[in-house]
Amino acid sequence: MYCINKDPRLYCYILVLMIATLSTLCGCGDDVGKITTVETEDEIPPASIVNLEVADTSSTTATLVWTATGDDGWQGRAAEYDIRYSTSPITDSLWFDAWFCLGEPKPKPAGSIDTFAVTKLKPATDYYFAIRVLDEAGNTSEASNVVSQMTTPHNYVTWERICDLDASDTPDLSMRPDGSLLMGGENNYVNYDAYGNLLRSGNCAFVDRSQEIHQIYGLSDGTAMAVIEDSPYWLIARVDKTGNPIWITPIELLGLSLMECFIEDPSGGFMGTGIAILDTDSTDYYYSFVTKFDEDGQFDWVKPMEDSTDNTRYYPVCIDAIPGGGFYVLDRELQLIRLDS
Numbered sequence: 028m029y030c031i032n033k034d035p036r037l038y039c040y041i042l043v044l045m046i047a048t049l050s051t052l053c054g055c056g057d058d059v060g061k062i063t064t065v066e067t068e069d070e071i072p073p074a075s076i077v078n079l080e081v082a083d084t085s086s087t088t089a090t091l092v093w094t095a096t097g098d099d100g101w102q103g104r105a106a107e108y109d110i111r112y113s114t115s116p117i118t119d120s121l122w123f124d125a126w127f128c129l130g131e132p133k134p135k136p137a138g139s140i141d142t143f144a145v146t147k148l149k150p151a152t153d154y155y156f157a158i159r160v161l162d163e164a165g166n167t168s169e170a171s172n173v174v175s176q177m178t179t180p181h182n183y184v185t186w187e188r189i190c191d192l193d194a195s196d197t198p199d200l201s202m203r204p205d206g207s208l209l210m211g212g213e214n215n216y217v218n219y220d221a222y223g224n225l226l227r228s229g230n231c232a233f234v235d236r237s238q239e240i241h242q243i244y245g246l247s248d249g250t251a252m253a254v255i256e257d258s259p260y261w262l263i264a265r266v267d268k269t270g271n272p273i274w275i276t277p278i279e280l281l282g283l284s285l286m287e288c289f290i291e292d293p294s295g296g297f298m299g300t301g302i303a304i305l306d307t308d309s310t311d312y313y314y315s316f317v318t319k320f321d322e323d324g325q326f327d328w329v330k331p332m333e334d335s336t337d338n339t340r341y342y343p344v345c346i347d348a349i350p351g352g353g354f355y356v357l358d359r360e361l362q363l364i365r366l367d368s
Contacts, residue, residue, distance in 0.1 A: 071099040073160035074137075076171035082142070086150035086181040090142060091158075093171065097137035098162045105134040109159040109167075112145055117157045117173050125157070134160065150181040246291060254278075254289070263289075263299075265324060276324035288345050296321045300332070300346045300356055317346070317356065317366060332356070332364070 074096040083090040091110070097103040111117055111125035128145055135141055148154060155175045160168040219225055242254040246265075250273065255262040265273040278301070289299030300317045318329040345357040349365070356364045 069099070069162065069164040069166065072166035073097060073105045073162050073168040074100045075169040076158050076160065079156065079158060079171045079174050081156065081174050081176040084176055084178050086179050087148050088144050088146050089148060089154060089156065089176055089178065090144045091156055091174075092140065092142045093158065095135045095137055095139045095141045096160050096168065101137050104136045105160045106163045107131065107161045108134060108141075108143075109161060110143060110145070110156070111158070112148075112154050112156045114152060114154060116175075117155050117170070119170060122157075122159075122170065125155075148178050150178055153177045242288060244289060252289060252297065263320075263324060274324045276320070276326075290346055290348055292319065293348055296327065298346055298348070298354060315358075317354075 076093045076096060079091060079093045081089050082092040089112075096105060098105050108131040110128040110131050111122060112128070113121075113125035115121070117125050128143070132141055132143055145154075145156065153175060154177070155173055157173045158171040244252045246252060249268050251266050253264045253266060255264060255275075261278045262275055263278055264275040267273055287299075287301040289297050292298045296319055298317065298319050300315070303316050315332040316329050317332055318326055320326045347355050349355060352367070354366045356366060358364065
């Protein structure tokens with residue numbers, strides 16, 4: 028081995044100089060021999076989405092689909108999406124005026140297909156949609172292409188059925204508390220469940236061809252009340268779930284009477300309102316009334332409805348109970364009358 032200088036002090040000097048120089052270059056200060064890693068700042072934003080589409084719409088939802096971009100341009104996997112929607116076109120200057128979405132999906136790897144459903148939209152309304160992509164360093168892409176789509180009109184029809192009633196019938200409809208439906212017309216009685224399945228249909232056992240069911244009302248216990256148009260007196264009947272009568276009572280109140288409507292009285296029994304026709308020597312006289320009858324169809328009382336202050340005669344068409352007591356009556360002239368209990 029050949030050496031330039033065999034003096035040991037020279038070798039020590041060279042070694043110290045090398046260590047000092049290495050420490051300075053690594054930024055280690057006095058921590059001689061410590062290795063550090065210098066990280067470079069991420070300044071590359073994700074690429075913008077270029078193929079945003081509305082894949083499907085309903086009356087309240089729009090489903091978006093697009094191809095995911097990356098963390099750095101089209102490389103890697105981005106951190107999150109900022110999805111916006113508005114009823115007016117979305118631009119860079121109006122970005123923060125658009126509504127933001129919650130619950131956006133985490134981006135998939137670049138090149139994958141992502142999708143998201145924007146909900147709680149209004150029916151039959153034009154909406155605009157756009158997306159920005161963010162990486163972990165907070166870099167944000169440019170806005171995607173803006174797409175627009177109108178939501179569909181609200182579909183109020185859940186199901187429909189052709190009711191098993193005669194074409195000449197003028198049916199009345201009532202819904203029971205369990206959601207099942209009752210229909211009556213002429214001498215027919217039809218019962219559907221809440222899903223439109225026919226439970227019963229056919230001629231009523233208590234109504235002949237000369238009579239017509241004027242009104243039908245489903246009760247909380249599954250039975251029903253029916254007002255039957257007859258001559259000379261109208262009838263009120265309570266029927267069971269199969270349409271068979273429990274009792275039938277003529278409405279002989281203040282003369283020849285017709286019952287326009289009735290309800291269950293929260294305190295028990297039923298309340299009804301209607302018109303009585305009083306036959307005088309010269310002409311028929313129409314008189315409105317309100318009445319209460321019990322569970323067995325026996326009338327407790329009947330009272331005329333007339334405003335004594337101006338002799339106003341009402342023509343009641345609807346009655347409803349007031350929580351805490353009393354009743355509201357609506358007449359044909361859209362006057363609302365409050366009655367005590």
